[in-house]
Amino acid sequence: MNRLFFQPHQAGLSKVEAAEHTLRNINPDVSFETHNYNITTMDNFTHFMDRISYGGLEEGMPVDLVLSCVDNFEARMAINTACNELGQIWMESGVSENAVSGHIQLIIPGETACFACAPPLVVAANIDEKTLKREGVCAASLPTTMGVVAGILVQNVLKYLLKFGTVSYYLGYNAMQDFFPTMTMKANPQCNDRHCRRQQEEYKKKEAERPKVEVVEEEEEVVHEDNEWGIELVSEVTDAELQAASGTMPDLPEGITVAYTIPTEDTASGATVEETEQSLEDLMAQMRKL
Numbered sequence: 001m002n003r004l005f006f007q008p009h010q011a012g013l014s015k016v017e018a019a020e021h022t023l024r025n026i027n028p029d030v031s032f033e034t035h036n037y038n039i040t041t042m043d044n045f046t047h048f049m050d051r052i053s054y055g056g057l058e059e060g061m062p063v064d065l066v067l068s069c070v071d072n073f074e075a076r077m078a079i080n081t082a083c084n085e086l087g088q089i090w091m092e093s094g095v096s097e098n099a100v101s102g103h104i105q106l107i108i109p110g111e112t113a114c115f116a117c118a119p120p121l122v123v124a125a126n127i128d129e130k131t132l133k134r135e136g137v138c139a140a141s142l143p144t145t146m147g148v149v150a151g152i153l154v155q156n157v158l159k160y161l162l163k164f165g166t167v168s169y170y171l172g173y174n175a176m177q178d179f180f181p182t183m184t185m186k187a188n189p190q191c192n193d194r195h196c197r198r199q200q201e202e203y204k205k206k207e208a209e210r211p212k213v214e215v216v217e218e219e220e221e222v223v224h225e226d227n228e229w230g231i232e233l234v235s236e237v238t239d240a241e242l243q244a245a246s247g248t249m250p251d252l253p254e255g256i257t258v259a260y261t262i263p264t265e266d267t268a269s270g271a272t273v274e275e276t277e278q279s280l281e282d283l284m285a286q287m288r289k290l
Helices: 015-026 042-054 075-087 141-163 194-209 239-244 280-290
Strands: 067-069 091-094 103-109 172-176
Touching: 042 075, 067 075, 075 091, 075 194, 091 141, 141 172, 194 280
Parallel strands: 067 091
Antiparallel strands: 091 103, 103 172
């Protein structure tokens, strides 16, 4: 959160309480449930799992998605363990210690790599740490990076819940080079988390039981193949005229196009009006004498 929405009058409140107050003022129609505790302790971890299992909008139903926005390894491992045991889909997110890179990751227990399947993924920053760490300056205080990563996380959540677009399994952000790496990583069969290995076996069984879908290529039927009356569609402009009217397309990277093109200027010779130093009044006087 990095002071993105904390306000001076909230001094003395816990981060959880302050966050709830701010968010409730933004949208009072949202239901909030706050718990200010350490999820890595045994008692709190049990309660945390209980709220995942029965804390959905419908009474007694599990939540749809868990979002991890914690800032330490132990808390991430606790969330990972709980979601693996419950088979709960969740999204992990984080910002690097130097605050110039971050990432989001969709974790589906048994299908994709969990947080314990491999070393935590980070985005290479390609920067000299000495240029960031200065006396009296906190290098990690960069709310803009947190805001970018938070926006990417929420966008991915909307695509997942509302089922549109392509949901990213892993998307990184390098603020120094504006680089967005993306990838998908399968679950590790030798994962240290036994619940992850159990979820992998259950996923394999579901895939084996799923009926195979054969892709049948159908040829498109040609309509009016005979063309008895000899009707043809002919363009009224030539390819050269069309190219001149639309303008040239610049060489752009994949996935980027121009909103519009600038038509090529017509430089063909023809009758033109000569330039003159006469005033408008003089020209109008000459017109009256004609």
